[in-house]
Amino acid sequence: MAVNKKIAFIGAGSMAEAMISGLITNKLAVPGQIIAANRMNTNRLLELKERYGIDIAASASDAVRKAEILILAMKPKDAEDALYAIRDSIGEQHLIISVLAGISTDHISCLLQSDAPVIRAMPNTSAAIGYSATGLAAGKYAEDHDLKQAEELFNCIGTTTCLKEESLHAVTGLAGSGPAYVYYLVEAMHQAASSLDLSESEARDLIAQTLLGAAHMLKMSGDHPRLLRQKVTSPGGTTEAGIQMLDQFQVKEAIESCVKRAAQRSEELGSLYTPPSAEGIV
Numbered sequence: 001m002a003v004n005k006k007i008a009f010i011g012a013g014s015m016a017e018a019m020i021s022g023l024i025t026n027k028l029a030v031p032g033q034i035i036a037a038n039r040m041n042t043n044r045l046l047e048l049k050e051r052y053g054i055d056i057a058a059s060a061s062d063a064v065r066k067a068e069i070l071i072l073a074m075k076p077k078d079a080e081d082a083l084y085a086i087r088d089s090i091g092e093q094h095l096i097i098s099v100l101a102g103i104s105t106d107h108i109s110c111l112l113q114s115d116a117p118v119i120r121a122m123p124n125t126s127a128a129i130g131y132s133a134t135g136l137a138a139g140k141y142a143e144d145h146d147l148k149q150a151e152e153l154f155n156c157i158g159t160t161t162c163l164k165e166e167s168l169h170a171v172t173g174l175a176g177s178g179p180a181y182v183y184y185l186v187e188a189m190h191q192a193a194s195s196l197d198l199s200e201s202e203a204r205d206l207i208a209q210t211l212l213g214a215a216h217m218l219k220m221s222g223d224h225p226r227l228l229r230q231k232v233t234s235p236g237g238t239t240e241a242g243i244q245m246l247d248q249f250q251v252k253e254a255i256e257s258c259v260k261r262a263a264q265r266s267e268e269l270g271s272l273y274t275p276p277s278a279e280g281i282v
């Protein structure tokens with residue numbers, strides 16, 4: 001379903017571009033409905049205008065004044081400056097959606113000194129091709145229709161899961177950062193393929209299709225990954241021999257630690273950029 005509101009991206013980096021690309025490709029919005037602002041990198045804004053035909057703003061507050069849905073997409077460390085700069089332009093027409101890792105909706109409301117509805121979202125960069133796995137949580141001023149609006153928007157660029165806000169740290173560790181873990185695995189598979197004399201393009205096709213097939217099997221069969229793995233693993237065969245290496249290097253434990261550490265880092269970012277005086281106050 002298309003939205004008929006103007007959407008402003010405050011922060012025009014990787015995540016904003018992934019969402020802009022997904023929103024336009026999947027026809028939730030036409031380019032003229034999207035406006036982007038960043039801190040100072042005008043070339044980046046011109047690049048996005050050229051690539052997607054979107055509007056660009058002279059300042060973040062200019063973008064805010066022209067839009068009803070605001071997507072906060074700067075780094076957590078820049079949130080304070082960015083929100084101070086726009087707070088006088090926030091009005092009752094605005095729905096605020098933050099994709100910032102770790103930063104709570106309470107903190108955003110506090111910095112904005114506003115009771116405008118805030119939805120916290122954790123998408124991932126697969127939004128660019130309509131495959132984000134996004135977690136969503138409503139802040140205390142958001143009503144059901146605000147969450148529904150955010151769900152509509154993110155459903156257009158992947159799947160959405162609504163959760164309590166505390167769970168967004170886990171979503172960040174698992175799915176927000178998740179594509180990077182998969183690319184890390186792929187980098188290792190490429191290195192192995194190269195040392196086994198496969199060409200770059202042969203390896204690329206084989207690896208991408210193998211991942212795609214496994215992901216579809218997980219979704220379509222509904223089987224537990226252990227069962228799916230067992231079906232690949234013949235006793236005394238190649239897979240068993242390969243997996244013995246993964247076990248030897250404790251790869252399962254490493255991945256579990258990786259996801260937990262990323263989730264913990266999300267909590268740390270929240271504390272790092274939330275002065276104690278701002279916790280829970282609006």
Ligand SMILES: NC(=O)C1=CN([C@@H]2O[C@H](COP(=O)(O)OP(=O)(O)OC[C@H]3O[C@@H](n4cnc5c(N)ncnc54)[C@H](OP(=O)(O)O)[C@@H]3O)[C@@H](O)[C@H]2O)C=CC1
Nearest residue numbers: 011012013014015038039040041073074075078082100101
């Ligand atoms: N990348 C990812 O995979 C994901 C990222 N996120 C979250 O998305 C957010 C953005 O990440 P990402 O896109 O990777 O970051 P980038 O560094 O790629 O982009 C950040 C953008 O924020 C802009 N910015 C900085 N300060 C301000 C300001 N005061 N006012 C307006 N814009 C400002 C920067 O502008 P300039 O260049 O001019 O300084 C830049 O355009 C982060 O909070 C991150 O946690 C969430 C899910 C996944």
Ligand SMILES: O=C(O)[C@@H]1CCC=N1
Nearest residue numbers: 101172175176177178
């Ligand atoms: O690395 C980060 O902090 C951001 C949040 C999730 C993915 N990228």
